[in-house]
Amino acid sequence: MKTITNYIFSALTLIILSxxxxxxxxxxxxxxxxxxxxxxxxGLTVYxxxxxxxxxxxxxxxxxxxxxxxxxxxxLASLTASGLQYGTKNYSKTKIEEELDFIGASLNTYASKESxxxxxxxxxxxxxxxxxxxxxxxxDPIFDKDEFEKERKRVLTNLDQAKQSPxxxxxxxxxxxxxxxxxxxxxxxxxxxxxxxxxIDDLKNFYSSNYSPKGSAIAIAGDFNSxxxxxxxxxxxxxxxxxxxxxANLAAQAVPAPSSTRILxxxxxxxxxxxxxxGGLGIRRDNPDFVAIEVVNTVFxxxxxxxxxDELRVNSGLTYGANSRFTPLKNSGTFAMSTFTANKTxxxxxxxxxxxxxxxHEKGFSDKTLASxxxxxxxxxxxxxxxxxxxxxxxxxxxxxxxxxxxxxxxxKNVDGLTAQKSKEIINKYFPKDxxxxxVIGKSEEIRKIAEKYGTVVTKEIKADGF
Amino acid sequence: MFAQTKADDVKTFTLKNGMKFLVLEDISxxxxxxxxxxxxxxxxxxxxxxxxxxxxxxxxxxxxxxxGPKMFxxxxxxxxxxxxxxxxxxxxxxxxxxxxxxxxxxxDLEADRISSLSIDPKMVESERGVVLSERSTSLENxxxxxxGDALNATAFQEHPYHWTxxxxxxxxxxxxxxxxxxxxxxxxxxxxxxxxVSGNVKVDNVKQLAEKYLANIxxxxxxxxxxxxxxxxxxxxxxTVQKEVxxxxxxxxxxxxxxxxxxxxxxxxxxxxxxNGNSSRLYSSLVDKKQLATSxxxxxxxxFDPNLFQFYMESAENVKEADLENAVYEEIExxxxxxxSAQELQKIKNQKLMEFYSQLETINGKSxxxxxxxxxxxxxxxxxxAPAEYSKVTAADVKRVANEYFKKSNRTVGILKTNVED
Numbered sequence: 001m002k003t004i005t006n007y008i009f010s011a012l013t014l015i016i017l018s019x020x021x022x023x024x025x026x027x028x029x030x031x032x033x034x035x036x037x038x039x040x041x042x043g044l045t046v047y048x049x050x051x052x053x054x055x056x057x058x059x060x061x062x063x064x065x066x067x068x069x070x071x072x073x074x075x076l077a078s079l080t081a082s083g084l085q086y087g088t089k090n091y092s093k094t095k096i097e098e099e100l101d102f103i104g105a106s107l108n109t110y111a112s113k114e115s116x117x118x119x120x121x122x123x124x125x126x127x128x129x130x131x132x133x134x135x136x137x138x139x140d141p142i143f144d145k146d147e148f149e150k151e152r153k154r155v156l157t158n159l160d161q162a163k164q165s166p167x168x169x170x171x172x173x174x175x176x177x178x179x180x181x182x183x184x185x186x187x188x189x190x191x192x193x194x195x196x197x198x199x200i201d202d203l204k205n206f207y208s209s210n211y212s213p214k215g216s217a218i219a220i221a222g223d224f225n226s227x228x229x230x231x232x233x234x235x236x237x238x239x240x241x242x243x244x245x246x247x248a249n250l251a252a253q254a255v256p257a258p259s260s261t262r263i264l265x266x267x268x269x270x271x272x273x274x275x276x277x278x279g280g281l282g283i284r285r286d287n288p289d290f291v292a293i294e295v296v297n298t299v300f301x302x303x304x305x306x307x308x309x310d311e312l313r314v315n316s317g318l319t320y321g322a323n324s325r326f327t328p329l330k331n332s333g334t335f336a337m338s339t340f341t342a343n344k345t346x347x348x349x350x351x352x353x354x355x356x357x358x359x360x361h362e363k364g365f366s367d368k369t370l371a372s373x374x375x376x377x378x379x380x381x382x383x384x385x386x387x388x389x390x391x392x393x394x395x396x397x398x399x400x401x402x403x404x405x406x407x408x409x410x411x412x413k414n415v416d417g418l419t420a421q422k423s424k425e426i427i428n429k430y431f432p433k434d435x436x437x438x439x440v441i442g443k444s445e446e447i448r449k450i451a452e453k454y455g456t457v458v459t460k461e462i463k464a465d466g467f
Numbered sequence: 468m469f470a471q472t473k474a475d476d477v478k479t480f481t482l483k484n485g486m487k488f489l490v491l492e493d494i495s496x497x498x499x500x501x502x503x504x505x506x507x508x509x510x511x512x513x514x515x516x517x518x519x520x521x522x523x524x525x526x527x528x529x530x531x532x533x534x535g536p537k538m539f540x541x542x543x544x545x546x547x548x549x550x551x552x553x554x555x556x557x558x559x560x561x562x563x564x565x566x567x568x569x570x571x572x573x574x575d576l577e578a579d580r581i582s583s584l585s586i587d588p589k590m591v592e593s594e595r596g597v598v599l600s601e602r603s604t605s606l607e608n609x610x611x612x613x614x615g616d617a618l619n620a621t622a623f624q625e626h627p628y629h630w631t632x633x634x635x636x637x638x639x640x641x642x643x644x645x646x647x648x649x650x651x652x653x654x655x656x657x658x659x660x661x662x663x664v665s666g667n668v669k670v671d672n673v674k675q676l677a678e679k680y681l682a683n684i685x686x687x688x689x690x691x692x693x694x695x696x697x698x699x700x701x702x703x704x705x706x707t708v709q710k711e712v713x714x715x716x717x718x719x720x721x722x723x724x725x726x727x728x729x730x731x732x733x734x735x736x737x738x739x740x741x742x743n744g745n746s747s748r749l750y751s752s753l754v755d756k757k758q759l760a761t762s763x764x765x766x767x768x769x770x771f772d773p774n775l776f777q778f779y780m781e782s783a784e785n786v787k788e789a790d791l792e793n794a795v796y797e798e799i800e801x802x803x804x805x806x807x808s809a810q811e812l813q814k815i816k817n818q819k820l821m822e823f824y825s826q827l828e829t830i831n832g833k834s835x836x837x838x839x840x841x842x843x844x845x846x847x848x849x850x851x852x853a854p855a856e857y858s859k860v861t862a863a864d865v866k867r868v869a870n871e872y873f874k875k876s877n878r879t880v881g882i883l884k885t886n887v888e889d
Contacts, residue, residue, distance in 0.1 A: 001551065053827075054824045054827055101745070101747070102810070150758060161781065164608075165608040167608045269711075270710075304549070305537070342603060376547055379569065382496040388828070389828075
């Protein structure tokens with residue numbers, strides 16, 4: 001492959017949640033299709049968007065039940081989200097799987113750092129079969145103990161397996177290293193020490209404290225009639241009771257900025273290459289410069305011809321790919337340059353990445369560079385909101401991060417309005433220059449001396465439990 | 468009510484140099500794409516130049532006559548476009564995604580590199596480093612790639628599916644500019660390429676641009692056919708690979724036919740029966756009931772030449788390898804003996820229909836699938852016939868293909884684990 005698309009750019013999807021109407025000046029305007037939004041008396045927010053291109057319906061739900069509520073039981077949000085499918089009041093786990101598999105319907109329940117989610121896709125003719133199942137999964141899960149024990153065993157094995165791949169685990173080390181004791185530092189997957197201690201009651205308690213119609217949204221996009229769908233949802237979800245106690249806003253606490261350069265070196269004995277992230281704190285999702293930052297990052301590390309990829313891959317052949325990304329959350333975020341290289345070229349690659357970051361601060365953007373980035377960001381935008389599933393996901397993201405129509409309508413204007421002067425300000429304000437943070441996974445014996453060149457090194461063994 | 472795509476919506480034309488175009492208009496977003504399928508992959512290589520198809524894929528971005536080094540990507544991105552490419556055992560595919568306003572630029576860029584690629588020795592050297600890093604990062608991050616390489620090398624002893632797509636490390640370090648030039652002349656002729664364009668375009672406009680930019684590139688001689696045929700396997704083969712892993716990884720491959728073979732659809736259904744969803748035979752038995760594996764999946768993909776039907780298992784902890792392996796055979800034997808139920812068959816047919824809808828949901832899905840059917844099955848119309856082809860498959864067909872191909876003598880078993888000395 002020319003580039004590992006899902007690796008290099010997956011991190012960008014978070015930041016590219018911004019969306020656009022009129023993304024193209026010369027084409028028929030790209031518009032987010034019309035949708036309807038309402039709130040049920042119990043507080044559940046509902047979005048409906050009709051899309052009739054294929055006879056399929058996509059559903060996306062979002063709930064305030066992410067890993068930030070794990071407390072000391074790291075991994076609990078994730079297991080609770082999978083646990084929704086262990087059976088419900090009227091459907092056993094096997095029955096759910098057989099019914100949905102038979103009609104080719106997909107169903108995922110998952111947790112992320114801040115929220116939990118459900119996504120499902122099915123043929124529109126099967127709506128009467130699928131909706132009652134989805135309703136029970138969200139509202140009446142029973143958390144079967146035997147199924148939980150089986151899943152726990154798989155999760156414990158997966159935790160070890162994931163450590164075989166630096167790419168799979170580096171972000172967990174990164175978040176822990178940057179956020180420290182803040183709830184954003186908690187790893188979604190948990191560790192052997194935490195997951196092995198859960199009981200089924202922990203899942204039940206987590207569910208009853210955090211799954212509630214209030215603070216949650218469900219978005220449905222696809223081939224249906226809105227009036228009919230609204231009636232169905234009112235019947236199905238109207239009786240879902242909001243839980244009594246309000247959630248504490250655990251993520252609101254400020255994340256302290258790093259006071260010095262620090263390096264976390266994670267030793268992997270059999271590593272043939274070094275995988276690393278360098279960066280620091282980034283931005284919140286509601287940052288007013290969100291779109292401008294995306295354009296600037298496109299030049300620096302957000303596309304194939306970006307300065308990072310050009311220098312580290314194209315000019316020097318040190319790596320297969322290098323990129324940079326902002327990962328914004330509701331209350332904080334991080335920024336990181338990311339790449340990997342053979343053990344023996346570790347030093348040259350880290351040095352080059354730092355040089356490129358320096359050059360970002362020293363050199364401004366030419367008009368041509370800026371024009372190119374603007375065209376690129378606008379041109380690559382519409383395919384992100386092409387399918388019913390993508391649109392349903394977009395609606396729940398709008399709900400979660402609270403971006404509104406004005407933000408949507410101003411996307412193109414914000415891209416076009418970025419001047420060379422403003423891009424300079426964006427770089428100064430949001431791209432770290434010093435007190436950089438490093439997470440480096442590789443063979444310590446060969447790269448420890450190199451790591452020490454950049455600052456204080458803390459070492460961990462990749463085989464050690466947790467992050 | 469449904470603006471659903473039909474075979475007749477795909478318009479085709481062929482330039483005088485033999486380059487075939489498939490065009491599908493779709494106004495849902497103001498974007499378009501262009502997928503170029505070259506019928507060359509690692510099956511066209513030989514020892515000494517293994518990995519060259521894939522390396523060539525990289526070199527196609529490194530400069531031609533009009534657009535020099537770096538200019539292909541710079542020009543495309545300046546115009547709002549992005550690209551990628553991939554190489555398989557069978558084909559090399561170049562993908563461009565762009566706002567439709569950039570279409571003429573895309574034609575100009577493609578025409579330049581197809582007609583007059585320049586192979587700059589400096590770019591060859593730096594690209595070797597990129598590809599060695601690509602090879603290494605895949606081995607570093609996935610035990611499957613290491614095990615899969617060993618399995619193919621064992622199951623194929625004469626046919627070129629024996630070696631990996633990325634190639635041998637020492638071939639990557641040693642092929643020459645002359646090897647690359649010869650490869651370009653042999654395989655990058657317009658008549659060895661199928662182009663698919665989908666999106667907010669007009670067929671007439673695509674045709675006009677194709678004539679203007681691509682029609683004058685001379686036709687090349689037909690590349691020599693791959694004459695190596697894998698002899699029938701006459702006994703079980705086993706291969707072990709050492710890598711430090713928490714639990715063993717296991718693959719089992721059975722020789723099965725190419726995409727155009729009559730058994731393709733029944734085998735594809737069988738693959739879904741085994742592993743699609745938690746109610747599938749293998750997930751339900753190995754992962755859920757017996758808890759011998761943490762995950763299981765199967766793969767049966769389209770291929771020019773007969774290839775492998777593969778099973779992949781990640782072992783659960785403290786499980787004997789033989790128990791896991793035998794549990795797979797037990798499920799295979801059940802189907803060989805008792806076949807599958809009508810309900811199961813209907814389930815897979817329903818799933819196949821949903822897959823078909825998914826392929827039509829995006830312009831990228833449309834181009835990729837239309838091109839794949841044209842190249843592998845000989846006609847893009849087969850994509851639209853697929854739901855009907857799957858409908859025709861009977862439970863007896865599935866039982867028959869299970870008996871025909873899933874024989875002990877026809878299988879290769881690969882195990883990757885920490886301790887290989889016991």
